[in-house]
Amino acid sequence: MFSLKNKHAVITGGGSGIGRAISLLFAKQGATIHIIELNADAAQQTADEAIAAGGQAYVYAADISQQQQVLDVFAKINRVDILVNNAGIAHVGNLERTSPDDLDRIYNVNVKGAYNALYAAIPKMKAIGGGAIVNMASIAAWVGITDRFAYSMSKGAIMAMSLSVARDYLADNIRCNTISPARVxxxxxxxxxxxxxxxxxxxxxxxxxxxxxxxxxGKPEEVAALALYLCSDQAGFITGTDYPIDGGFITLNN
CATH class of the missing domain: 1.10.287 (Helix Hairpins)
Incomplete structure (x- = not known):
């Protein structure tokens, strides 16, 4: 079960943390992984580890907030079965301590970055008859988190975007779900x-x-295991759904 053999998976931000764990697990399960990462050295370390374990991995240095860079990367990837929009940045501050530049910076990476990857990946998925997408949201999209105004905004946007994509591409056999981690x-x-x-x-x-x-x-490997399930054929009946992986934060924190 949960084999990704013969599938090509694009993971953004695969150089560290959750993205690294997803990249390594997907490669272990048979996928050819394509890591898009601003920090190419960190991504190469992930790829080298995947290759040493018998997997196939490729690295592309790009700023996901720049659409042309993202399109150029996807032009080099012949097939896209899976997309994991994992790359993201944070900001600490309430509304009054969030400058226009802060808001733009978070939006450009967390929201526009995900949009850019979706924009590039979906035509390739349509061309092969389907695909699976996981966008990384957050418990900040579900509950109020102190001093996370801009970050919460971005993750709420990810949730809404994902529902839209899931709905619009049902007929194309493209599934789109989100994962909402608590602190990992x-x-x-x-x-x-x-x-x-x-x-x-x-x-x-x-x-x-x-x-x-x-x-x-949480552990990055625990989030990776959930992402693996959602991108596998065994999750073929799941789309337009968010999966909190939060140690009970949303429902038990009272």
């Missing part, structure tokens, strides 16, 4: 804590871990 322990989280809470890293890590009712952060 990635290098990004460690860097965020170190930058914003110097000297209090252990204390803040513990606090953030305990904010999940289950008592810990």
């Amino acid at each position: 322990h990635t290098p990004f989280v460690d860097g965020f804590i170190a930058k914003n809470y110097p000297g209090k890293e252990e204390e803040i890590f513990e606090k953030l871990s305990k904010s999940q009712p289950i008592g810990r952060m």
Whole structure:
């Protein structure tokens, strides 16, 4: 089950964290992975690890917020069965501490970046008779998170965009779903804590871990396993649906 043999999967932001875990798992399950990443060196490390384990992997350096760069990358990929829109950035601040530049920066990467990849991938999926898309949303699209105005905006947009794509391409056999993680322990989280809470890293890590009712952060590999299922043929009856992977954050945090 959950074989991706003979499928070609495009993963944005596959150089670290969740994207890296998805890339490695998809390659393990037989997919040829195509990693689009601003940090080409990090993406190459992921690809090298996938290849060393017997997989097939390719790396493309691109800024997903720039449509022409994304179109140029997809022009090099002959077949697209799977798209995982994972690349994204964060911003800390409420509305008053979100400048127009902050809002534009988040929108350009998190929203326009996903749009650019969708715009490039869907014609290729239509050409082969179907495909599977997973867009990375967030619990911030479901519940109010303190000081995450711009980030929450972007993930709410991802949710709405995904429903639109799922509806519009039913007849083309293209499925589109979202995953909404709570806090997942990635290098990004460690860097965020170190930058914003110097000297209090252990204390803040513990606090953030305990904010999940289950008592810990998620693991990138757990998100990757869910993405694998949603992109596999076994999930062929699932589209237009969001899957929180949140340690109970949305429903049990009271």
